[in-house]
Amino acid sequence: KTFTAWCNSHLRKAGTQIENIEEDFRDGLKLMLLLEVISGERLEKPERGKMRVHKISNVNKALNFITRKGVKLVSIGAEEIVDGNAKMTLGMIWTIILRFAIQDISVEETSAKEGLLLWCQRKTAPYKNVNIQNFHISWKDGLGFCALIHRHRPELIDYGKLRKDDPMTNLNTAFDVAERYLDIPRMLDAEDIVGTARPDEKAIMTYVSSFYHAFSGAQKAETAANRICKVLAVNQDNERLMEDYEKLASDLLEWIRRTIPWLENRVPENTMAAMQQKLEDFRDYRRLHKPPKVQEKCQLEINFNTLQTKLRLSNRPAFMPSEGKMVSDISNAWSGLEGAEKGYEEWLLNEIRRLERLDHLAEKFRQKATIHEGWTAGKEDMLQQKDFETASLSEIKALLKKHEAFESDLAAHQDRVEQIAAIAQELNELDYYDSPSVNARCQRICDLWDSLGALTQKRSEALQRTEKLLETIDQLYLEFAKRAAPFNNWMEGAMEDLQDTFIVHTIEEIQGLTAAHEQFKATLPEADKERQAILGIHNEITKIVQTYHVNMAGTNPYTTITPQTINAKWEKVRQLVPQRDQALVEEHARQQNNERLRRQFASQANVIGPWIQTKMEEIGRISIEMHGTLETQLTQLRQYEKNIVNYKPKIDQLEGDHQLIQEALIFDNRHTNYTMEHIRVGWEQLLTTIARTINEIENQILTRDAKGISQDQMNEFRASFNHFDRDHSGTLGAEEFKACLISLGFDMANDTQRTGLMDADDFKTCLISMGYNLSEAEFSRIMSVVDPNRLGLVTFQAFIDFMSRETADTDTADQVMASFKVLAGDKNYILPEELRRELPPDQAEYCIARMAPYSGRDGVPGALDYMSFSTALYGESDL
Numbered sequence: 001k002t003f004t005a006w007c008n009s010h011l012r013k014a015g016t017q018i019e020n021i022e023e024d025f026r027d028g029l030k031l032m033l034l035l036e037v038i039s040g041e042r043l044e045k046p047e048r049g050k051m052r053v054h055k056i057s058n059v060n061k062a063l064n065f066i067t068r069k070g071v072k073l074v075s076i077g078a079e080e081i082v083d084g085n086a087k088m089t090l091g092m093i094w095t096i097i098l099r100f101a102i103q104d105i106s107v108e109e110t111s112a113k114e115g116l117l118l119w120c121q122r123k124t125a126p127y128k129n130v131n132i133q134n135f136h137i138s139w140k141d142g143l144g145f146c147a148l149i150h151r152h153r154p155e156l157i158d159y160g161k162l163r164k165d166d167p168m169t170n171l172n173t174a175f176d177v178a179e180r181y182l183d184i185p186r187m188l189d190a191e192d193i194v195g196t197a198r199p200d201e202k203a204i205m206t207y208v209s210s211f212y213h214a215f216s217g218a219q220k221a222e223t224a225a226n227r228i229c230k231v232l233a234v235n236q237d238n239e240r241l242m243e244d245y246e247k248l249a250s251d252l253l254e255w256i257r258r259t260i261p262w263l264e265n266r267v268p269e270n271t272m273a274a275m276q277q278k279l280e281d282f283r284d285y286r287r288l289h290k291p292p293k294v295q296e297k298c299q300l301e302i303n304f305n306t307l308q309t310k311l312r313l314s315n316r317p318a319f320m321p322s323e324g325k326m327v328s329d330i331s332n333a334w335s336g337l338e339g340a341e342k343g344y345e346e347w348l349l350n351e352i353r354r355l356e357r358l359d360h361l362a363e364k365f366r367q368k369a370t371i372h373e374g375w376t377a378g379k380e381d382m383l384q385q386k387d388f389e390t391a392s393l394s395e396i397k398a399l400l401k402k403h404e405a406f407e408s409d410l411a412a413h414q415d416r417v418e419q420i421a422a423i424a425q426e427l428n429e430l431d432y433y434d435s436p437s438v439n440a441r442c443q444r445i446c447d448l449w450d451s452l453g454a455l456t457q458k459r460s461e462a463l464q465r466t467e468k469l470l471e472t473i474d475q476l477y478l479e480f481a482k483r484a485a486p487f488n489n490w491m492e493g494a495m496e497d498l499q500d501t502f503i504v505h506t507i508e509e510i511q512g513l514t515a516a517h518e519q520f521k522a523t524l525p526e527a528d529k530e531r532q533a534i535l536g537i538h539n540e541i542t543k544i545v546q547t548y549h550v551n552m553a554g555t556n557p558y559t560t561i562t563p564q565t566i567n568a569k570w571e572k573v574r575q576l577v578p579q580r581d582q583a584l585v586e587e588h589a590r591q592q593n594n595e596r597l598r599r600q601f602a603s604q605a606n607v608i609g610p611w612i613q614t615k616m617e618e619i620g621r622i623s624i625e626m627h628g629t630l631e632t633q634l635t636q637l638r639q640y641e642k643n644i645v646n647y648k649p650k651i652d653q654l655e656g657d658h659q660l661i662q663e664a665l666i667f668d669n670r671h672t673n674y675t676m677e678h679i680r681v682g683w684e685q686l687l688t689t690i691a692r693t694i695n696e697i698e699n700q701i702l703t704r705d706a707k708g709i710s711q712d713q714m715n716e717f718r719a720s721f722n723h724f725d726r727d728h729s730g731t732l733g734a735e736e737f738k739a740c741l742i743s744l745g746f747d748m749a750n751d752t753q754r755t756g757l758m759d760a761d762d763f764k765t766c767l768i769s770m771g772y773n774l775s776e777a778e779f780s781r782i783m784s785v786v787d788p789n790r791l792g793l794v795t796f797q798a799f800i801d802f803m804s805r806e807t808a809d810t811d812t813a814d815q816v817m818a819s820f821k822v823l824a825g826d827k828n829y830i831l832p833e834e835l836r837r838e839l840p841p842d843q844a845e846y847c848i849a850r851m852a853p854y855s856g857r858d859g860v861p862g863a864l865d866y867m868s869f870s871t872a873l874y875g876e877s878d879l
Contacts, residue, residue, distance in 0.1 A: 001187070001188075001189070001203075002187040002188055002200070002202075002203035002206050002207060003021055003090060003093045003094070003097070003203075003206065004018060004019075004020075004021045005185045005186060005187035006093075006097060006185070006187055006206050006207075006210070007021065007034055007093065008185060009184070009185045009187075009210070010034055010037045010038050011030065011033065011034055011037065013037050014033055014036075014037050016030065016033065018030055021089060021090070021093065022084050022085075022086045022089055023084055025059075025081060025089060026055060026081065026082050026083075026084055027050075027054075027055045027058060027082075028046065028047075028055055028056075028057070028058025028059040028060075028061065028062055028078075028081070028082075029046055029058060031058070031059060031062045031081075032046050032058060032061060032062050032065075034096075035062055035065055035066070035096070038096070039065075039069070041065075043061055043062070043065055044061045046058045046061065052082060055082045056078045056079060056082050059078035059081045059082055060078045063076070063077075063078060063092075066092075066095065066096065071095055071096075071098075073092070073095065075088075076088050076091055076092050076095070094202055094206075097202075097205075097206050097209070098112070113135075113205065116205065116208060116209060116212060117132065117134070117135070119212055120132045120144065120148065120208060123147070123148055123151045123152075124144060124147040124148065124151070125840070126151070126837070127143070127147045127150075127151075127159075129143055129164050130143050130144050130147045132144050134201070135201045135204045135205045135208065136198045136199050136200070136201045136204065137197075137198060137199070139193065139199065139204050139208075140167060140193055140194065140199060141164050141167045141170060142162075142167045142168075142169075142170025142171035142172075142173070142174055142190070142193075143162060143164060143170055145170070145171065145174035145175075145178070145208075145211075146159060146162055146170055146173060146174045147159070148208075148211050148215070149174060149177055149178065149182070149211075152215045153181070153182070156177050156181055157173065157174075157177060167190070167193075167194050168190050168191075168194055171188075171190035171193060171194070172190050175188065175190065178210075178211070178214075182211075182214050183214070184207075184210045184211065184214055185210075187203065187206065187207045187210070188203060188204070188207055227815065227816065227819045228816060228819050228820065228823070228839060228843070228847075229839060229840060229843050231314075231816050231873060232839075232843045232846055232847065233843070234310070234314045234316075235314075235316075235873060236843075236846065237310070238307065238310060238311060238314070238316060238319075241303060241306070241307040241310070242307065242319055244303060245300065245303050245304055245307060245319075245321060245325075246321065246322060246325060248296060248299070248300050248303070249300060249321065249325040249330060250325065251296075252293065252296055252297060252300060252330060252333075253324070253325065253329075253330065253333055255293060256333045256334065256336070256337050257333075259285075259289075259337060260336060260337055260340045263337070263340035263341055263343070263344040264340050264343075264344070266344075266347055268351050269351070269355075270433035271355070272352070272355045272356065272359060275348065275351050275352050275355055276352070278348060279348050279349075279352065279662070282344065282345065282348060283659065283662075286680075287655070294684050294687075294688075297330060297334060297688075298687065298688050298691050298692075300327070300330060301327055301330075301688075301692065302691060302692070302695045304319075304321075304327050305692075305695055305696075305699060306695065306698075306699065307319050309699040309702055309703065310702070312703075313702060313703065313706040315874055316874070317788065318788035318789075320788075342677070345677075349667060352665070353667070354430055356503070356665070357430065357503075358427065358430050358432045360501060360503050361423055361426055361427055361430070361432075362427060362432060362434070362438070363501055364423055364500070364501065365420065365423045365424060365427065365438060365442075367496070367499070367500070367501075368416060368419060368420050368423070368496070369420055369441055369442075369445060371416070371492070371496060372413065372416050372417065372420060372445060373445065375413060375492075376445075376448055376449075376452065379406075379452055380448065380451060380452060380455060382406075383452065383455035383456055383458075383459050384455060387399065394557075395557070396463070398477070398557030398558060399463060399557070400463040400464070401477070401478045401481065401557070401558040402481065402557055402558040402559060403456075403459055403460055403463050404558075405481040405482060405485050405558050405559050406456065407456060407460065408482070408485050408486065409485050409489065410452065410453070410456055412485075412486065412489040413489075417445065417446070417449050420442060420445055421442060421446065424438050424439060424442040476537055476540055477556045477557060477558045477559075478558050479537055480534065480537040480538055480556060480558070480559070481556060481558035481559035481561070483530070483533070483534050483537065484534050484559055484561040484566060485559060485561060487527075487530055487531065487534055487566065488561050488565065488566065488569065490527070491566070491569040491570060491572075491573055492569070494520070494573050494576075495569065495572055495573055495576060497520070498573070498576035498577065498579070498580045499576065502587070504587065504591065505591075505594075505666075505667070505668075506591065507588070507591045507592065507595055509591075510584065510587050510588045510591050511588075513584060513587075514584050514588065517580055517581070517584060521577060524573075524577075528570075531566060531570055534563075534566060535563050535566065535567075538556075538563045593664070594664055594666050597657065597660055597661050597664055597666060598661070598666060598669045598670075598671055599671055600657055601654070601657045601658060601661055601669060601672070602669055602671035602672035602674075603671075604650070604653065604654045604657065605654060605672045605674035605675075605676075605679060606671075606672050606674065608650060608651065608654060608674075608679055609672075609674040609678065609679060609682065611647070612679070612682040612683060612686050613682070615640070615644060615686055615690075616682075616685070616686055616689060618640070619637070619640060619686075619689055619690055619693055622636055622637060622640070622693070630697055630700055630701050630704065631701070633697055634694065634697045634698065634701065637690065637693055637694050637697060638694060640690060641690045641691070641694065644686060644687070644690060651679065651683055654676070654679060655676070658676040813870050813871050813873065813874040814870075816870040816873060817866065817867055817870040817871075820866035820867075820869075820870060821866075823835070823838045824866065827858075828854070828856055828858060828859075828867070829854035829856065829858075829859050829860075829863035829864060829865060829866070830851075830863070830864050830866045831860075831862055831863060831864070832844075832848050832862060832864065835847050835848060835864075836848075847864075847866075847869065848864065850869060851864035851865060851866060851868075851869045852864070852865045852868055852869070853865065
């Protein structure tokens, strides 16, 4: 029924109509007539015969005409139409409706069904109880049809009296008014729409398209409103981007301000555990806190570039951030942060090395001091004895020999005292936290040593004075004492060396210690022979005493060292040797593991480092080489970005290896020149470069599409640029830039300095050579556009933007002013209710809040000045 009514609405213009859509088109005559009426063109002369062949010929002429109009007919043939096939006939009529009634509908760059739906939504938007989302159930209550009529002809329907719960009345009212006053035939039945769960979409689209064509005269006002909406939307979006940039910049700078003092705090800790905690906090900062800020910095630069591009494309002034929040300010602050970060890491590692060295030295000091103090215990009292005064001759000689042996022993301990003093001095130089107690102990040892030296000298002089009064003591005791004392000292030194702690960082160092230990073990057989010889002397003494019954009380008057002491210390040395072997083996295994960690890190770093460099070079080549369209380059770059992001697990794995190296306190790696800091910086630069390159391509697409620059023009600019970019750096020197401009038809002065930029005089000369007749004022205006920062230099992008703006069809203040004048009905002012009626609510309120009151004599109360508002949109203002 709907298709029949639609056909009759056009056929009646030719003085005819159809009754049965399946039968009346079978001969093709009325079908050809219908196409002539709706297209305004003449078809071929129809066949007037009644035979089937004549009918098929007429229908084919109609179908061929439809095909020539760009309509693809699927499975619809002349035979089906002639045979009265209802399904094919209705399909053909629906195809005709789509082509001649719906396809040409265009609303805001959308067409056909989407355009018609958008038109309905725009027209019914002011009606709160109407929500058009489709061409079936959204129309069941009839309010959508009534809203379309009321929006264009409010005098025909009293919309306020309609009720959503009375769809029959609403539908019949709309159909009757449309038929009576709008010359739109009644194509639908209210009963069919209300009684169907889902009304026929094609029928409603056909009927609604009649309303669109009936009200097409209002399209001019709608176009004007759309232009204003577009301009206002651009302005609102730019304001939002400016606010977002300011907030993001403030937050990032505040974070940097709070972080740098923490990184510059160089207060050292006294213990290794505390410094290890500082290092762990620094790792958390690198792993958890800094990466999001790197992303924010990259996003900040992208937002700034996008905003400046949008401002240029919409003829708005360039955006100047608040003082201290320029991109350069952010970069300078970030450089300061990274400098503090590098210095803090170096300080941490140096402090850990220092504390490790201090712990080793302190333990060594305590061990040597304990051994020495054990040896000196009682020596002062011994040297102060007056036993020689009442001793016999043999006893005097024994005391003299004993004292000589003690002097040898005392001299042998001189090296240990010097070592203790040297270690204490080094601990002081390294600022050891417990230096006072170390210094006090060292001072006590040195004072006692000086006292022992003085007492030894004094006793020696006393014994020598009485030596002439005494007989020679038993030489065997003396020989035993002389040989036992150095041997005993050697054993003590050996035990001290075997128990001495060591610290190494390489396999070579532990191998050196192992070799020295093997050399020591090689001397043990000779030492054992010396021990046997010393014990042999004691055995000989015992034999003599037993043989001649000498009353020696079983003691050696020349030394306190006994065979039992020698044997005990010798057994101790034998026990310490395998313990030292085990310690060296374990340290060798640890150094082998450290070497494995170094090689494991280096094997990955030597792959990842060149990979990052290769990707940087590939991105650079893509951005400067001209292969395909900008969209193709953008797709290729995004694929590169995806591949790069997919590489992140390898970086994380390398971070894990680096953490193992730091935990193992490994500070160098001869197998690679790459450090984790190099990899991190390269990775961050790679992510920033790919994001910035994608943003530059997107901005080029925006410029091309918005300014109407063809792909051939863009290719010509890029080809010239690449031709003169001989070093493939992505930039042009002064002479390269001048040659590039000349290749594009510009006449440049020969004395231009190679800067990659044009100064003001060169730019003016270039413009004059291109046909511009410039006054000083006009040239100053152009310079303020292409050089908003007043640097006296013109970039290549700014020059292209200027030429594009001069030749492209862009919105201007005069065009916006003319659009407002259409909405105002040719008045010099506009009323708030007119803005609310023609514009979306948020943009209408935006205009009302910012328009100044109209001050002309022809104004009325509430009148607004749209002329000053339009001018302000394209000048310096607070909008």
